Amino acid sequence: xxxxxxxxxxxxxxxxxxxxxxxxxxxxxxxxxxxxxxxxxxxxxxxxxxxxxxxxxxxxxxxxxxxxxxxxxxxxxxxxxxxxxxxxxxxxxxxxxxxxxxxxxxxxxxxxxxxxxxxxxxxxxxxxxxxxxxxxxxxxxxxxxxxxxxxxxxxxxxxxxxxxxxxxxxxxxxxxxxxxxxxxxxxxxxxxxxxxxxxxxxxxxxxxxxxxxxxxxxxxxxxxxxxxxxxxxxxxxxxxxxxxxxxxxxxxxxxxxxxxxxxxxxxxxxxxxxxxxxxxxxxxxxxxxxxxxxxxxxxxxxxxxxxxxxxxxxxxxxxxxxxxxxxxxxxxxxxxxxxxxxxxxxxxxxxxxxxxxxxxxxxxxxxxxxxxxxxxxxxxxxxxxxxxxxxxxxxxxxxxxxxxxxxxxxxxxxxxx
Amino acid sequence: xxxxxxxxxxxxxxxxxxxxxxxxxxxxxxxxxxxxxxxxxxxxxxxxxxxxxxxxxxxxxxxxxxxxxxxxxxxxxxxxxxxxxxxxxxxxxxxxxxxxxxxxxxxxxxxxxxxxxxxxxxxxxxxxxxxxxxxxxxxxxxxxxxxxxxxxxxxxxxxxxxxxxxxxxxxxxxxxxxxxxxxxxxxxxxxxxxxxxxxxxxxxxxxxxxxxxxxxxxxxxxxxxxxxxxxxxxxxxxxxxxxxxxxxxxxxxxxxxxxxxxxxxxxxxxxxxxxxxxxxxxxxxxxxxxxxxxxxxxxxxxxxxxxxxxxxxxxxxxxxxxxxxxxxxxxxxxxxxxxxxxxxxxxxxxxxxxxxxxxxxxxxxxxxxxxxxxxxxxxxxxxxxxxxxxxxxxxxxxxxxxxxxxxxxxxxxxxxx
Numbered sequence: 001x002x003x004x005x006x007x008x009x010x011x012x013x014x015x016x017x018x019x020x021x022x023x024x025x026x027x028x029x030x031x032x033x034x035x036x037x038x039x040x041x042x043x044x045x046x047x048x049x050x051x052x053x054x055x056x057x058x059x060x061x062x063x064x065x066x067x068x069x070x071x072x073x074x075x076x077x078x079x080x081x082x083x084x085x086x087x088x089x090x091x092x093x094x095x096x097x098x099x100x101x102x103x104x105x106x107x108x109x110x111x112x113x114x115x116x117x118x119x120x121x122x123x124x125x126x127x128x129x130x131x132x133x134x135x136x137x138x139x140x141x142x143x144x145x146x147x148x149x150x151x152x153x154x155x156x157x158x159x160x161x162x163x164x165x166x167x168x169x170x171x172x173x174x175x176x177x178x179x180x181x182x183x184x185x186x187x188x189x190x191x192x193x194x195x196x197x198x199x200x201x202x203x204x205x206x207x208x209x210x211x212x213x214x215x216x217x218x219x220x221x222x223x224x225x226x227x228x229x230x231x232x233x234x235x236x237x238x239x240x241x242x243x244x245x246x247x248x249x250x251x252x253x254x255x256x257x258x259x260x261x262x263x264x265x266x267x268x269x270x271x272x273x274x275x276x277x278x279x280x281x282x283x284x285x286x287x288x289x290x291x292x293x294x295x296x297x298x299x300x301x302x303x304x305x306x307x308x309x310x311x312x313x314x315x316x317x318x319x320x321x322x323x324x325x326x327x328x329x330x331x332x333x334x335x336x337x338x339x340x341x342x343x344x345x346x347x348x349x350x351x352x353x354x355x356x357x358x359x360x361x362x363x364x365x366x367x368x369x370x371x372x373x374x375x376x377x378x379x380x381x382x383x384x385x386x387x388x389x390x391x392x393x394x395x396x397x398x399x400x401x402x403x404x405x406x407x408x409x410x411x412x413x414x415x416x417x
Numbered sequence: 418x419x420x421x422x423x424x425x426x427x428x429x430x431x432x433x434x435x436x437x438x439x440x441x442x443x444x445x446x447x448x449x450x451x452x453x454x455x456x457x458x459x460x461x462x463x464x465x466x467x468x469x470x471x472x473x474x475x476x477x478x479x480x481x482x483x484x485x486x487x488x489x490x491x492x493x494x495x496x497x498x499x500x501x502x503x504x505x506x507x508x509x510x511x512x513x514x515x516x517x518x519x520x521x522x523x524x525x526x527x528x529x530x531x532x533x534x535x536x537x538x539x540x541x542x543x544x545x546x547x548x549x550x551x552x553x554x555x556x557x558x559x560x561x562x563x564x565x566x567x568x569x570x571x572x573x574x575x576x577x578x579x580x581x582x583x584x585x586x587x588x589x590x591x592x593x594x595x596x597x598x599x600x601x602x603x604x605x606x607x608x609x610x611x612x613x614x615x616x617x618x619x620x621x622x623x624x625x626x627x628x629x630x631x632x633x634x635x636x637x638x639x640x641x642x643x644x645x646x647x648x649x650x651x652x653x654x655x656x657x658x659x660x661x662x663x664x665x666x667x668x669x670x671x672x673x674x675x676x677x678x679x680x681x682x683x684x685x686x687x688x689x690x691x692x693x694x695x696x697x698x699x700x701x702x703x704x705x706x707x708x709x710x711x712x713x714x715x716x717x718x719x720x721x722x723x724x725x726x727x728x729x730x731x732x733x734x735x736x737x738x739x740x741x742x743x744x745x746x747x748x749x750x751x752x753x754x755x756x757x758x759x760x761x762x763x764x765x766x767x768x769x770x771x772x773x774x775x776x777x778x779x780x781x782x783x784x785x786x787x788x789x790x791x792x793x794x795x796x797x798x799x800x801x802x803x804x805x806x807x808x809x810x811x812x813x814x815x816x817x818x819x820x821x822x823x824x825x826x827x828x829x830x831x832x833x834x
Contacts, residue, residue, distance in 0.1 A: 308681055361472070
């Protein structure tokens with residue numbers, strides 16, 4: 001992630017054809033030119049773990065512990081969710097992500113085909129998974145697995161290739177051992193990854209820990225679940241042994257510091273994981289537990305939380321933090337050949353940050369200003385696959401008023417149902 | 418802080434003359450009308466601890482421990498600071514505060530008369546203190562004390578009463594016992610408060626702790642320093658005994674969670690202090706250690722940090738967090754009769770937040786959306802003393818481009834000196 005001053009980027013057929021000093025740029029007759037004077041171009045941010053349709057639940061149940069939050073508010077509402085609600089919530093999430101500079105996100109939810117529709121319409125890139133759990137109900141598990149597999153088969157490569165797919169087993173405390181094994185088998189057969197919650201809450205796995213006599217990570221490792229492409233969100237409070245397993249199995253960890261703090265769950269040992277060579281991306285988690293999809297906030301809080309946890313500001317640098325939200329995120333989603341950096345040959349997923357803001361002055365260090373001072377609202381232009389989704393704060397693919405009104409209505413209808 | 422839907426506010430001679438339902442508002446021929454449909458009006462935010470001219474150092478020394486950050490970068494640069502630099506930095510800080518909804522701030526720095534100039538020009542409200550330390554140099558201490566006293570005498574009530582004053586002894590580890598006693602005596606004589614750093618870093622007081630055999634709080638209490646109006650920033654990792662003293666002495670604590678995390682210092686026990694009846698406000702700290710003056714970020718992080726520290730999301734509610742940045746902040750600055758709530762008779766210091774943003778939809782709970790989802794950039798109108806400082810994002814008192822250019826130049830000149 002070297003800094004190029006007075007740089008230019010040339011995009012051709014959705015890919016980056018040149019990136020470097022303006023003086024060295026090839027003479028090209030561009031169809032579209034964007035003047036980025038006074039702005040910083042960087043790879044579009046990658047949100048490695050979220051549930052975008054949960055925008056509908058933003059702010060609905062505050063200041064509650066995870067168990068109560070899930071069982072008293074979220075799960076009962078989710079039972080009432082219709083595909084159209086999911087679509088309305090997903091579109092609102094896509095709108096928020098474009099406005100705040102996220103170009104690619106990994107999502108797990110229900111009616112995921114509606115999220116795929118929102119991805120197609122918004123122009124974003126998405127790695128989507130239909131959620132799976134059985135919570136003691138075997139036939140439910142089978143049905144959800146079949147839906148998740150069906151989604152993966154149907155939507156792989158959709159939206160001009162901007163959609164890729166995974167299976168989405170919720171967590172080890174909501175999926176039986178047999179279901180997890182079946183998920184893993186299916187994922188292997190389909191050659192797709194699994195996206196799930198790992199070590200989010202000790203409390204919620206403690207019964208299983210008693211039953212199996214081993215930790216969540218050890219349990220999953222033992223049943224062979226941690227092979228292949230694994231995207232594990234959270235990974236809080238892991239022991240040395242667990243971190244060793246994560247490292248050996250090349251599990252991709254997605255750190256969601258804002259949600260982890262907000263639900264009071266704990267601090268993931270990100271520095272230690274990185275030191276073991278683990279690839280760590282960043283995610284916001286769902287907007288009901290964050291309560292935004294702003295990756296700039298997540299980048300800053302990720303850095304702050306490690307500095308605090310280690311009582312050492314050097315432990316997580318500005319560069320580390322930015323890399324987690326770009327290249328490491330891309331790796332976690334197995335998209336690093338296509339996105340995550342601004343390099344010739346990669347897909348043209350990039351954002352421009354307007355640096356002419358009081359809170360971004362003076363400019364001693366552009367990395368520091370982006371990591372510690374910028375907000376999502378400083379992003380003024382967003383490009384995915386070479387298509388402009390937002391230019392100078394003007395949205396090109398979505399009707400902002402309509403999306404907001406539809407989501408407001410869906411949220412209202414849902415809570416009055 | 419009750420919610421009034423479809424409300425109206427009437428301002429007369431700089432004070433709130435009516436606040437309530439629009440239907441109940443007196444018929445008044447207003448000179449100026451602001452349509453706040455789709456917006457939330459709330460008391461202007463109060464930044465209880467900062468050093469605004471340090472905008473000049475934003476991003477200049479990242480990822481360093483406090484001691485190195487101070488001794489290697491900040492202090493050497495501060496030695497080179499000229500009054501004009503301080504003025505340029507303070508104006509940039511005022512601009513940033515207006516843009517992000519802060520109407521009042523407590524500041525401690527050098528050449529504080531330049532901060533007073535920035536307050537006068539910008540239209541903000543400020544509680545200002547000239548910094549004092551002696552670090553083993555008695556005559557330096559005397560000189561700084563005399564400057565601080567002189568500043569307080571000269572600027573009390575300036576800028577149509579928007580400026581109030583305090584004395585600014587830096588900390589117990591940078592001021593000798595005799596100096597602290599003199600400061601306290603002078604403050605009592607002038608009937609002003611003291612604004613200082615307390616228990617920010619155990620490491621930096623540990624030598625004194627060995628010498629005196631007691632903690633920083635116990636030491637200050639023993640020499641009689643904690644009587645009168647005391648504004649103590651940070652207060653990290655206090656023991657039960659120390660918290661008891663803070664409570665008994667009615668010390669006002671200002672919590673600066675973002676800077677505390679960023680420098681890796683620790684977690685202030687805010688919930689425990691509140692439970693002891695201690696008044697706790699919020700501050701950003703200087704923009705060199707935060708790196709913004711955005712109080713919305715500080716409000717959110719303050720709530721998150723307590724939830725994390727207690728492993729309990731209920732421990733700090735949305736309401737608690739918002740109150741710290743408004744009414745409790747006002748109390749900490751002894752300005753609660755004039756600001757901190759929207760009440761008839763108080764000065765008209767208020768802000769409007771534009772709720773028509775994707776990240777603020779849907780609106781299940783306006784408090785939650787303000788505390789957990791809003792950013793400073795969502796503030797579109799700022800009023801102080803009944804004067805409009807910003808309306809629909811348009812600045813009324815400052816020339817934004819000029820302020821940014823002047824600060825950029827001052828920062829550049831300073832580092833090249």
